[in-house]
Amino acid sequence: MDKIAERFIRYAKIDTQSNDKSTTCPSTNKQYNLAKVLKDELEKMGVNKTELDGNGYLYAAIPSNVSHKVPSIGFISHLDTSPDMTADNVKPIVVKKYSGKDIILNLEKNIVLSPDEFPELCRYKGQDLVVTDGNTLLGADDKAGIAEIMQMAQFVMENPEFKHGPIKIAFTPDEEIGRGADLFNVKNFGADFAYTLDGGGVGELEFENFNAAHAKISITGKNVHPGEAKNKMVNAILILNRIIGTIPMSETPRYTEGYQGFYHVLHASGNVEGAEAELLIRDHDTDKFHEKKQRLQTVADELNHEYGGNYITLEIKDQYFNMKKMVEPYYHIVETARRAMELVGIEPIIKPIRGGTDGAKLSFMGLPTPNIFSGGHNFHSRYEFVPVQSMEKATETIIKILELYATTE
Numbered sequence: 280m281d282k283i284a285e286r287f288i289r290y291a292k293i294d295t296q297s298n299d300k301s302t303t304c305p306s307t308n309k310q311y312n313l314a315k316v317l318k319d320e321l322e323k324m325g326v327n328k329t330e331l332d333g334n335g336y337l338y339a340a341i342p343s344n345v346s347h348k349v350p351s352i353g354f355i356s357h358l359d360t361s362p363d364m365t366a367d368n369v370k371p372i373v374v375k376k377y378s379g380k381d382i383i384l385n386l387e388k389n390i391v392l393s394p395d396e397f398p399e400l401c402r403y404k405g406q407d408l409v410v411t412d413g414n415t416l417l418g419a420d421d422k423a424g425i426a427e428i429m430q431m432a433q434f435v436m437e438n439p440e441f442k443h444g445p446i447k448i449a450f451t452p453d454e455e456i457g458r459g460a461d462l463f464n465v466k467n468f469g470a471d472f473a474y475t476l477d478g479g480g481v482g483e484l485e486f487e488n489f490n491a492a493h494a495k496i497s498i499t500g501k502n503v504h505p506g507e508a509k510n511k512m513v514n515a516i517l518i519l520n521r522i523i524g525t526i527p528m529s530e531t532p533r534y535t536e537g538y539q540g541f542y543h544v545l546h547a548s549g550n551v552e553g554a555e556a557e558l559l560i561r562d563h564d565t566d567k568f569h570e571k572k573q574r575l576q577t578v579a580d581e582l583n584h585e586y587g588g589n590y591i592t593l594e595i596k597d598q599y600f601n602m603k604k605m606v607e608p609y610y611h612i613v614e615t616a617r618r619a620m621e622l623v624g625i626e627p628i629i630k631p632i633r634g635g636t637d638g639a640k641l642s643f644m645g646l647p648t649p650n651i652f653s654g655g656h657n658f659h660s661r662y663e664f665v666p667v668q669s670m671e672k673a674t675e676t677i678i679k680i681l682e683l684y685a686t687t688e
Contacts, residue, residue, distance in 0.1 A: 282430075283430050286429060286430060287419070287422060287426040287665070290313060291371050291409075291422050292370075293312050293316065294312075294367060295309055295312065295358050295418075296309070296360050297359035297360070304453065305335030305358075305453055310335050310358045310452045315331065318339075320429065324433055326339050326341055334452070335452035335453075336449065336463060338447070338467070339449075340445065340447050340469070341435055341445070341446040343445045344441075345443070349443070349445070350445075351444060351445035352472065352680065352684060353473030353648070354448055354474055354677055355448075355473055355474070355637060355638070355648065356421045356450055357424075357451045357452070357453075357459050358425070359454060365414070368414070369416070369417065369418055370412040370415070372411070373407060374407065374409075377400070377404055377406055377407070381393045382408070384410060384662075390413035403666045406666045406667065406669075407666065408667070411662070415661065416659055416660060417664065417665065418663075419653065419654070419655030420477065423673075424476035424477050425476075426670060428677070431678055441678075442685045443682070443685050445470075447469055447473070449463070460640035460644065463640075463641060463644070465646045472646065473646055475649075475650045476650075476651050476652075476677070479652055480655075481669040482620060483628050483651075484630075485631060485632045485636075485650040486602065486606040486607075487563060487602070487632065488563075488599070488603075488639045489540070489563055489568075489632070489635060490561070491559065491600075492568070492597050492598055493557065493558070493560075494559075494594070495593070495595075496555060496593055497555045497592040497593075497594075498553065498555065498591050498592075499552070499590055501552070502551040502552045512551070514551050515549050515590070516554045519547060519554040522582065523547065526544070540563065542558055542571065543559040545557040560575070563631055576593055599640050602636075602642035602648070605642035608647075609647045615680055615683055619679035620676050622679050625676065651677065652673055653670070654672070
């Protein structure tokens with residue numbers, strides 16, 4: 280397992296940032312650069328069945344080496360990194376035996392990774408951390424997951440005496456822009472169930488996620504000279520301000536946790552004649568999710584009525600739904616992952632995902648897919664870090680899952 284840091288760093292240096300403005304799949308051709316590296320590495324390990332399709336999905340399969348029937352288990356991570364932070368020229372840095380004190384990421388720009396601001400660092404005192412140089416994201420979301428799956432594959436191929444059932448591997452494009460499972464070929468993948476390795480700190484195990492929608496507000500204003508604007512001017516940016524102002528501050532990301540949903544304003548711009556904004560709507564509870572969408576629609580309708588026209592257009596599109604109801608009928612896959620963690624010395628932390636995952640859509644496509652930790656923290660930012668020991672434990676966990684299914688009736 281001591282080579283997993285080198286593997287992760289090698290992958291992290293390859294820019295695979297996705298682009299939510301693109302209409303192609305993958306949204307950026309550079310995602311192929313990593314996919315081709317992974318395909319080549321798998322084939323060199325001796326994994327003979329690999330396929331990189333025209334949409335940027337890489338599939339691989341390792342046949343069973345036991346005579347009795349064992350479930351076919353999939354492991355999935357995504358190739359892309361988030362558009363939220365630059366990924367150009369990522370330079371990972373290894374901090375050996377973390378002291379528990381501030382880590383200076385970039386002295387010139389005074390960028391510091393501090394336990395005062397990020398107290399989760401204290402959990403990893405004495406461990407080896409991979410951090411950024413303060414200029415880019417790191418890419419542990421989800422190249423840590425990729426490295427862990429690849430490390431598992433190498434272990435399996437190098438240890439033929441290790442008993443396992445059929446193993447399916449997939450690396451998907453464009454998860455960060457909500458399209459990771461859109462063109463996933465579930466039938467050809469051939470797994471009975473799967474796990475994504477895409478998430479937070481060591482021990483996290485998740486089979487619940489947000490219901491999610493994207494809202495776009497477009498406002499067409501009417502500009503006249505302000506000295507003669509009585510009952511004539513329609514100031515688009517003021518209307519937008521009124522709409523955003525109806526969002527309770529307590530229902531924004533800064534003030535929510537656990538099962539609490541939120542509105543997240545991604546972008547807002549405009550002038551008198553036109554304004555627009557994009558928002559994310561999130562909630563684990565289906566009824567509250569629909570209430571949040573309806574609240575926004577009601578505000579838009581009321582303001583259109585007040586101004587006497589259809590100045591406001593609101594488009595709300597559902598993105599994905601809570602996979603809980605799709606996974607619960609196959610709860611043994613959660614229980615097995617929990618047991619595997621305990622057996623490799625990890626305390627399982629079963630919690631809801633405050634975000635989305637390829638597993639949500641895949642579960643609704645007929646492939647139940649809970650999520651296992653990949654080990655990283657502070658995703659999508661220059662303060663991102665991942666402990667090497669957490670990546671090792673994630674690899675041990677999925678190897679133990681394979682062992683449990685191969686040796687348990």
